[in-house]
Amino acid sequence: xxxxxxxxxxxxxxxxxxxxxxxxxxxxxxxxxxxxxxxxxxxxxxxxxxxxxxxxxxxxxxxxxxxxxxxxxxxxxxxxxxxxxxxxxxx
Ligand code: FES
Numbered sequence: 001x002x003x004x005x006x007x008x009x010x011x012x013x014x015x016x017x018x019x020x021x022x023x024x025x026x027x028x029x030x031x032x033x034x035x036x037x038x039x040x041x042x043x044x045x046x047x048x049x050x051x052x053x054x055x056x057x058x059x060x061x062x063x064x065x066x067x068x069x070x071x072x073x074x075x076x077x078x079x080x081x082x083x084x085x086x087x088x089x090x091x
Contacts, residue, residue, distance in 0.1 A: 004029075005085045007048050017081045021054075025074040029088050036075045038064070043074040050084035 004013045004021055006029045013024045025031035025045065034042035038060030047054065047070050055078045057069070065071040074086075 046087040053082040
């Protein structure tokens with residue numbers, strides 16, 4: 001079982017290994033989603049720790065934020081295992 005942590009609220013949610021983070025981000029962390037297809041960047045998050053525990057950035061994410069490895073699109077992320085800390089603030 002993996003864990004997603006909101007650095008904004010301290011909320012910790014257990015999620016199955018190798019699962020999408022979209023549901024938790026939307027339902028528990030208040031992340032808004034739009035296209036859900038890696039295009040609109042509405043679901044932008046910052047991974048403050050544990051980025052290595054997510055799938056590598058895909059082509060869509062690289063296209064939107066090529067120079068920011070810690071900036072991810074939640075609709076494109078799966079957690080492999082371990083702990084991932086997510087900052088959902090806009091700054
Ligand atoms: S919801 Fe549009 S990029 Fe994720």
